[in-house]
Amino acid sequence: MTTSPTHGIAATVQVLAFDVFGTVVDWHGSIVREMQALHPEVDADAFALAWRAGYQPAMQRVRSGELGWTRIDELHRLILAGILPRFGLAHLDEAARRHLNRVWHRLDAWPDSVEGLTLLKRRFTITPLSNGNIGLLTNMAKRAGLPWDCVLSAEVFRAYKPDPATYLGVAQVFDLRPEQVMLVAAHHDDLEAARACGLRTAYIERPLEFGAGHVKDVTPRAGNDLHAASLVALAQQLSAG
Incomplete structure (x- = not known):
């Protein structure tokens, strides 16, 4: 589902910031x-x-x-x-x-995560924006092969999502306007808070985040710029723009 022209997003957004627990890794x-x-x-x-x-x-x-x-x-x-x-x-x-x-x-990445991030990295700067601390995120990335350009965390901003300081902090780090940053997440509350700060948003389906016995409803919701079944699918959408 696309609620905005993909080519407009790809032309505007420079940084993709990723929720990690549940979105990139299978906690x-x-x-x-x-x-x-x-x-x-x-x-x-x-x-x-x-x-x-x-x-x-x-x-x-x-x-x-x-x-x-x-x-x-x-x-x-x-x-x-x-x-x-x-x-x-x-x-x-x-x-x-x-x-x-x-x-x-030591959390394992979802099967599509490394490929998807690698594809997205060709066009965008990619970084986690996680409540996890820097050491945790760095060790996780090293073990799982997550190819971040840098590691941003709530620890950098000394505030936990959904505090606006986290979302706006990414834009400030890269000297960008909020709309030049896209949050990629599998959690609607995270995405809603990012949109309230002016960021673009992409929802990633992770129906098995809580295990096979607790399948999540991943029905598309209004407001997100993009909706994708995986990070590879997100890369394909953005490469089409």
């Missing part, structure tokens, strides 16, 4: 696979969902001022400490907890 499947290997007695699907369920509430504690600026690595660790007893893992020692927490650095 749910990656955590499930690791838990099945490390702790096969645990319901890996439920564990992954419980860990992710704490994500927004933890960031809200930072947004509200209850916590000072805290990186996602530390927020993930706080959430982990809260859910381990629920899954019978309260006995894990410090080394095991640290290793498990760093699973977020």
Whole structure:
């Protein structure tokens, strides 16, 4: 679905900024696979969902001022400490907890991500715009082969999405107008916040983000400039412009 002429977008946009968790990498499947290997007695699907369920509430504690600026690595660790007893893992020692927490650095890319990003990089500057911290995103990119031109994160702006400072910060970093930046994401709330700041937006379908038992509705919604089934498909749309 295209709500604006693709050729106009391709002529205007210079930077593509990507949500990462769920859009570029498969956080749910990656955590499930690791838990099945490390702790096969645990319901890996439920564990992954419980860990992710704490994500927004933890960031809200930072947004509200209850916590000072805290990186996602530390927020993930706080959430982990809260859910381990629920899954019978309260006995894990410090080394095991640290290793498990760093699973977020080891997330696997969706099958189309590296190819799609490589194609898009030929024409645009590509960067993550993630709530993940810089070290996490860099380690993830190194392991998964994500070919970013640079790594931007909420850590750079000391604000978590959907704070306007994150979206407008990308434009400021590259000395561009907001409409010269496009956010690419699989989450409508992220895209809506970016549009409110004047960015262009592209929705990527990730129906299995929460696993095969929790299929997402990826019906097109009004407002996005582009809608694509994969990053490869997005590259094809933009190359046609």
